[in-house]
Amino acid sequence: MKTMRYWSVRHARGLHWLYQGLETLLVFLHPVLNWVGYERLETPFSRLESAVKGLLFDSQSCGQCTLGNTGMACPMNCPKTLRNGPCGGVRADGGCEIQPEMTCVWVTAWEGSQKLGNQESTIQIIQPPLDVRNKGTSAWLRATRKKVAENHAV
Numbered sequence: 511m512k513t514m515r516y517w518s519v520r521h522a523r524g525l526h527w528l529y530q531g532l533e534t535l536l537v538f539l540h541p542v543l544n545w546v547g548y549e550r551l552e553t554p555f556s557r558l559e560s561a562v563k564g565l566l567f568d569s570q571s572c573g574q575c576t577l578g579n580t581g582m583a584c585p586m587n588c589p590k591t592l593r594n595g596p597c598g599g600v601r602a603d604g605g606c607e608i609q610p611e612m613t614c615v616w617v618t619a620w621e622g623s624q625k626l627g628n629q630e631s632t633i634q635i636i637q638p639p640l641d642v643r644n645k646g647t648s649a650w651l652r653a654t655r656k657k658v659a660e661n662h663a664v
């Protein structure tokens with residue numbers, strides 16, 4: 511739903527803080543998650559994540575979430591699925607080249623990134639190509655395991 515998508519971008523800062531809190535909690539709970547088994551948790555987590563992100567961001571559940579770097583705007587809503595945008599076709603009024611009734615996803619991503627304060631430069635990070643094997647999997651669990659590995663490496 512575009513209304514919720516735009517609301518989320520307008521409230522990017524609060525939602526980003528909320529996500530950081532969730533990530534901190536999941537990292538703290540890593541021993542429990544590990545004991546239960548990440549594989550076993552994959553289905554319930556991916557379903558919950560898909561419902562929450564679908565409602566707030568029109569997420570396409572790519573499993574390779576960039577929301578924190580794209581002003582809480584999901585780049586998978588771009589008709590060209592550009593993960594590094596925008597394309598050259600953005601209209602003068604900010605509309606999408608392919609779907610003129612929609613504001614270009616990268617215009618909203620830029621607006622959201624401005625609300626993230628010192629996080630705004632993250633929108634300039636070049637995103638790697640989409641790994642389609644991650645589709646439908648939990649980006650939350652993947653991010654948790656990555657963070658735990660990084661903490662252990664320090």
Ligand code: SF4
Pocket residue numbers: 587588589590591592595596597598599600601605606607608609613614615616617
């Ligand atoms: S105008 Fe924006 S949303 Fe539309 S195809 Fe180009 S980059 Fe994607």
